[in-house]
Amino acid sequence: MYHPFTASQLAYLSRGPTYIRPNPSVFFPEETLQKRINREHDDTMEKLKKCMSEITDLPKIPLTSPLYKSYSDRLRSCLTQSYMTIIPLIDQICALRELKMVQSIRKKLKRHKFILCETDKSGVLHIGRQIDYERKAAEYRQTTGAYEELTSNPFNDIIC
Template identity: 35%
Template structure:
């Protein structure tokens, strides 16, 4: 866009914005710091991480809480009015606005059309079955029993038991949802299973922290982390003399996840 307003959440309450800053700050540090420690062997008490944390907090403050000029305030109110107008029109015409699998891109379509495509996808792949009953608390009880049993037999420590133990007021059943892919012909749907709050999430996260360093170590030679890493790999590929006139570089796409 040719204009990006500072403090994108100005129209929300100050309390909401403070909470948003804390959530994003903690979420980003929880991902970035362990990665720097694990992959680049940077101490979590290093000056680099301390400086990064301070700059991140400053950036988030400027984005969510910093005051704006009168012109920006006026524009924020106009944009809010425009958004509410769009919401009213969408609701009136029975259209829905959906995020897509491409960052910053939205798709407008009829809810019934999304439902038909989702059903067609399930029928085609046979990968998902609709549950006739809610198994959440059955799974929850099994996880509790398993962890208590492991602790009573001293197979795990008290802090490990606490780390993996699910909280009754925070668990939720995993669910399937779809997001549109407008860059593909016919705007197919991409299935996503959200399981962030299932009773087994604590166990999964705990095991991931144990196994991830070992996994990353052994697959590093066959794993491309990002675009920069890809360029470095290609440069090494060429310098080692592997690139020939007969070399094929291929890409592929998965149609049904």
């Protein structure tokens, strides 16, 4: 099968979907990082408070407890430290190179109408043509008979 990818792009894709991306501080200005830190902090605190106030097998911690404030301060300082740590120049160069590689891979996938997906069991990335996926989906729907194509939109009838 023909593919437009270079050897270096294929080597990058062969790392698999679990490859850890570079630190985002290389690409984002400081105020954007502050928003990211705040969003991650708020999300974590919300989940923590919900979990600790709804547990059934241990004593519940009330939402007004000063423990949350202490944990919140520690969490914010850890997030700030991890996001604001200066990255060595060689790592910045590698991260920017990988960013350009990902952008070029995305452009080629879009231009040549390829689909990049993770396989079910092995976790390997698979590159396939969009037409093939649509054909296989149509064959599956036809052989199983599990899906029925609607001739009209039932939304208005449901509302009424």
